[in-house]
Amino acid sequence: MGARVMAFDSSQQALRAEMLLEERDIAFDMIPTPGAITAGCALSLSFSTEELGRVMAVVQEEHIEIRGIFRASDSSGEGSFEQLV
Amino acid sequence: MNRASGKPVIYLDHAATSWPKPNSVLEAMRHSMLEEAANPGRGGHRMAIAAGRVLMRTRMELARLFGISNPSDIAFMPNTTAALNQAIKGLLRPGDHVIATMIEHNSVRRPLEYMRQEHGVQIDYVQVDETGKIDLLQLKSLCRANTRLIVCNHSSNLLGNVLPLTDIAEIARSRGAFFLVDAAQSAGVMDIDVGASGIDMLAFPGHKGLLGPQGTGGLYIHPSIDLVPLIHGGTGSQSEEANQPSVRPDRYESGTPNTVGIAGLGAGVRYVRSEGPAAIGRREWELTQSLMEQLSSVEGLRLLGPQLGEPRTGIVSFTLKGMDSAEIAFRLDRDYGIAVRAGYHCTPLAHHSANTSISGAVRSSFGCTTTRADIEALIIAMRDIAASV
Numbered sequence: 420m421g422a423r424v425m426a427f428d429s430s431q432q433a434l435r436a437e438m439l440l441e442e443r444d445i446a447f448d449m450i451p452t453p454g455a456i457t458a459g460c461a462l463s464l465s466f467s468t469e470e471l472g473r474v475m476a477v478v479q480e481e482h483i484e485i486r487g488i489f490r491a492s493d494s495s496g497e498g499s500f501e502q503l504v
Numbered sequence: 505m506n507r508a509s510g511k512p513v514i515y516l517d518h519a520a521t522s523w524p525k526p527n528s529v530l531e532a533m534r535h536s537m538l539e540e541a542a543n544p545g546r547g548g549h550r551m552a553i554a555a556g557r558v559l560m561r562t563r564m565e566l567a568r569l570f571g572i573s574n575p576s577d578i579a580f581m582p583n584t585t586a587a588l589n590q591a592i593k594g595l596l597r598p599g600d601h602v603i604a605t606m607i608e609h610n611s612v613r614r615p616l617e618y619m620r621q622e623h624g625v626q627i628d629y630v631q632v633d634e635t636g637k638i639d640l641l642q643l644k645s646l647c648r649a650n651t652r653l654i655v656c657n658h659s660s661n662l663l664g665n666v667l668p669l670t671d672i673a674e675i676a677r678s679r680g681a682f683f684l685v686d687a688a689q690s691a692g693v694m695d696i697d698v699g700a701s702g703i704d705m706l707a708f709p710g711h712k713g714l715l716g717p718q719g720t721g722g723l724y725i726h727p728s729i730d731l732v733p734l735i736h737g738g739t740g741s742q743s744e745e746a747n748q749p750s751v752r753p754d755r756y757e758s759g760t761p762n763t764v765g766i767a768g769l770g771a772g773v774r775y776v777r778s779e780g781p782a783a784i785g786r787r788e789w790e791l792t793q794s795l796m797e798q799l800s801s802v803e804g805l806r807l808l809g810p811q812l813g814e815p816r817t818g819i820v821s822f823t824l825k826g827m828d829s830a831e832i833a834f835r836l837d838r839d840y841g842i843a844v845r846a847g848y849h850c851t852p853l854a855h856h857s858a859n860t861s862i863s864g865a866v867r868s869s870f871g872c873t874t875t876r877a878d879i880e881a882l883i884i885a886m887r888d889i890a891a892s893v
């Protein structure tokens with residue numbers, strides 16, 4: 420789904436983000452963290468570009484600790500990632 | 505009915521651990537064990553993720569119960585003792601001064617005494633009166649420039665009295681000290697709001713008033729406090745790093761957690777929240793009042809703790825002239841099927857304050873399954889036993 424990938428350093432932080440996004444009806448997928456992103460947690464959440472603002476609001480309001488939010492630099496999604504947040 | 509002995513048991517030892525647990529707790533544990541007890545955070549497969557969600561859901565329930573805005577500020581611990589050790593040993597440095605009270609449990613006193621002997625920490629214990637009431641003026645006067653921590657229980661496990669947390673928190677705040685509360689006897693039976701009460705760290709059991717299984721408990725740590733973790737190791741996160749991660753709750757939760765127990769704890773907390781801690785506590789208080797009224801007329805029996813009508817948790821301790829407390833507890837168990845605790849209850853200083861250092865005391869303690877009939881049985885038994893002295 421996602422043009423954006425949110426990665427974490429803790430699976431509990433990832434699962435909390437999952438629950439909060441679900442509660443707010445924000446569409447996302449749980450995906451394995453892409454190898455090009457070094458993060459502590461194997462789980463990441465991906466979502467569409469349009470949801471970025473709402474996702475960021477949840478992260479800030481709820482003090483979720485994230486490694487970062489990333490965008491794939493090439494369209495295949497397998498190459499390098501650019502950190503947005 | 506206790507299946508181990510095949511006899512009905514009147515269980516009045518809830519202050520040690522609650523029993524029986526609600527069916528929903530057993531069901532949650534059964535479900536967890538059967539369906540999703542993989543290792544949370546040690547793998548990305550669906551079962552491991554499901555196990556991780558169990559931990560997060562229980563954390564969220566606990567956060568709502570205690571008015572904690574971020575569930576990640578709660579670390580699971582195997583019991584209150586582990587939580588208190590983490591808080592005390594993780595915070596204090598050589599030269600720090602701590603104030604505790606004379607009614608602390610050994611799970612506070614011993615880590616403190618260890619820190620005094622091995623790490624040059626200084627300690628003062630505030631006096632309490634015979635009923636457990638703390639001397640707030642003395643507490644104020646004991647504060648020094650290097651006072652880093654004030655620690656006390658919310659309710660004494662011997663006397664059942666309730667400490668004025670908000671007043672103590674105010675003193676801690678005005679002197680720049682952190683405030684650690686041992687909620688072993690109050691979690692689940694009194695309303696606790698860490699923000700409103702100014703609590704910086706809250707150590708709580710999962711296996712008493714929160715109705716979870718043994719082997720569960722936790723520590724709330726205010727986001728501004730960084731503790732040195734007591735246990736270092738695998739967290740399933742930041743595995744490439746040599747150092748313990750700083751991210752919560754992983755920082756304080758190394759090693760495989762008690763997933764099945766935490767599933768049960770979650771169900772216990774849901775039960776407590778649906779009834780309301782204050783409502784549960786109120787019912788237990790009413791039971792303490794009828795028990796005290798009846799026991800006060802028993803010849804030679806001395807009740808400990810606050811007077812009738814005063815706040816207390818579901819604990820009534822007493823001594824009987826001419827009989828050792830261990831003997832009374834033994835007879836209550838053998839002849840009447842009543843389970844209570846006798847002796848010093850891991851709180852020798854409280855016995856000193858209550859003048860029961862020699863005799864010890866019998867402690868009866870109630871939970872949300874305790875009935876009037878249970879109390880009646882104890883009253884009848886104690887009349888019998890007193891008549892035989």
Ligand SMILES: Cc1ncc(COP(=O)(O)O)c(C=O)c1O
Binds near residue numbers: 519585660
């Ligand atoms: C006041 C108090 N603090 C601490 C503890 C220790 O609790 P736990 O058995 O969960 O370690 C207890 C209970 O035994 C207690 O009553």
